Amino acid sequence: MTHFDIVRVDPSDHGLVQSWLDAQESVEEHDFQGLSPWRPLGPLVGLVVPDPDNRREQWAAVCDGEVLGYLTLVLSDRDNTHLANFSAGVRPGSRRRGIGSALLRHAEERAAADGRTTVSTWLAVPHESAPDVRGDGGPFLIDNGYKRSLEAAVRMCDLDAVDEDELDRVWDAAWAKADGFELVSFHGVPPEHVIEGMAYLNARMYTDMPLGDWDLQEGRITADTLRLWERQRLQKGQLNLQTAVVHRESGEVAGFTEIQVTAGNERDCHQGNTIVDPRFRGHRLGTILKIANQRRLRSMRPWMRRVWTGNAESNSQMISINEAVGYRLAGHETVFQKKLA
Ligand SMILES: CC(C)(COP(=O)(O)OP(=O)(O)OC[C@H]1O[C@@H](n2cnc3c(N)ncnc32)[C@H](O)[C@@H]1OP(=O)(O)O)[C@@H](O)C(=O)NCCC(=O)NCCS
Structure with a gap:
């Protein structure tokens, strides 16, 4: 039995931070090969830049000054205050010694003490499309009383392999059904004439998918939330490329999509939300939004290679x-x- 202590990661303890990053990297390399590559800048920035929406707790299981396992616990204060999300990992050479269980217990205790009744985690799991992803986490979580609650497919767009002629055809066919709509592309705070509609659709996104x-x-x-998020992105060095579609006659925002470029990762980026308001569906707006934003990414970040996205398996339209x-x-x-209550 390895002796270890679970401690809060202190950003001013450079040795601890370095070992904490190293532990994460070793788990990523061992367990999640072939998926969107991990970069240290994200967790590092998260450690020092506070997030007004979420309390983010970083914990480490430490033995003789070395981080053997880590736990990130996210407690949202804006909404979903019944829920706590977490991720955890243990160095490949230190597994099956009770470290993962101790970190999981710690997450559940902290969540319960904060009044949370549900804890959840997103985990990449083995699949024929990702032969190098390992499967330690699933059985571990099931053994600890967790249930599979949503199945999602990961997709990747290799921008260099996209058939742009085919995309032109898809684009033209889509616009033939989208008379009366126009695109607004931006990064930074949404322009005033779309910001309220963007806030409404961002909120809808939680429950529409x-x-x-x-x-x-x-x-x-609200619109102020979007302004706040943008200030945070600036602090973190993130770029959020967005395209909205506006119904010309009513001026209403019919939908939007976004691609998130994170600092320190100029080869891989992530598709964020895409939503078309149910009142405006059936005009191929989703297709138009995605092509427009993808092409914008191409022109603003010509060296970017891959865009990653995840969709519920059942979301056949988006897929x-x-x-x-x-x-x-x-x-x-x-x-x-897992339900705690
Ligand atoms: C999942 C993970 C955190 C488990 O860490 P760990 O320190 O090995 O876990 P523990 O030693 O506390 O395991 C406790 C029990 O969980 C179950 N378990 C753990 N790993 C398992 C595996 N690969 N297959 C089947 N059961 C497993 C066993 O019942 C184990 O008890 P046992 O060793 O007496 O059989 C670790 O494998 C890991 O870091 N995986 C990659 C990241 C990940 O999947 N995180 C999941 C949570 S977000």
Whole structure:
């Protein structure tokens, strides 16, 4: 039995921070090969830049000054205050010695003490499309009383492999059904004439996407939230490329999509939300939004190579749009969830 202590990661303890990053990297390399590559800058920035929406607790299981395992616990204060999300990992050479269980217990105790009744984690799991992803986490979570609550497919768009002529055809066919709509592309704070509509759709996003049994509830997002998020992105060095579509006659925002470019990762980026308001569906707006934003990424970040996205397995409409614009299956993720109450 290895002796270890679970301690809060102190950003001013450089040796601890270095070992904490190293432990994460070793888990990523061992367990999640072939998926979106891990970069240290994200966790590092998260350690020192406070997030007004979420309390983010970073914990480490430490033995003789070395971090053997880590736990990130996220407690949202904006909405979903019944829920706590976490991720955890143990160095490959230190497994099956009770460290993972201790970190999980710690997460559940902290969550319960904060009044949370559900804990959940997104985890990449083995799948034929991702042969190098290992499967230690699933059985571990099931043994600890977690249930699979949402199945999601990971897709990746290799921007250099996209058939741009085919994309032109898809684009033209889509616009033939989208008379009366126009695009607004931006990064930074959304322009004033779309910001209220963007806030409404961002909140809708929480519950409009298929959620399986995952206990996510409605978001509380206003125009001020979007302004705040943008200030935070600036602090973190993140770029959020967005395209919205506006219904010309009513001036209403019919939908939007976003691609997130994180600092320190100029080869891989992530698709964020995409939503079309149910009142405006059936005009191929989802396809138009995704092509427009993808092409914008191409022109603003010509060296960017891959865009990653995840969709609930049951979200067949979004998946068929993604396939049409160049995304291909690259892995599988599951939300594991446990009710504490
Ligand atoms: C999942 C993980 C955190 C477990 O860490 P760990 O320190 O090995 O876990 P523990 O030693 O506390 O395991 C406790 C029990 O969980 C179960 N378990 C753990 N790993 C397992 C595996 N690969 N297969 C089947 N059961 C497993 C066993 O019942 C184990 O008890 P045992 O060793 O007496 O059989 C670790 O494998 C890991 O870091 N995986 C990659 C990241 C990840 O999947 N995180 C999941 C949580 S977000």
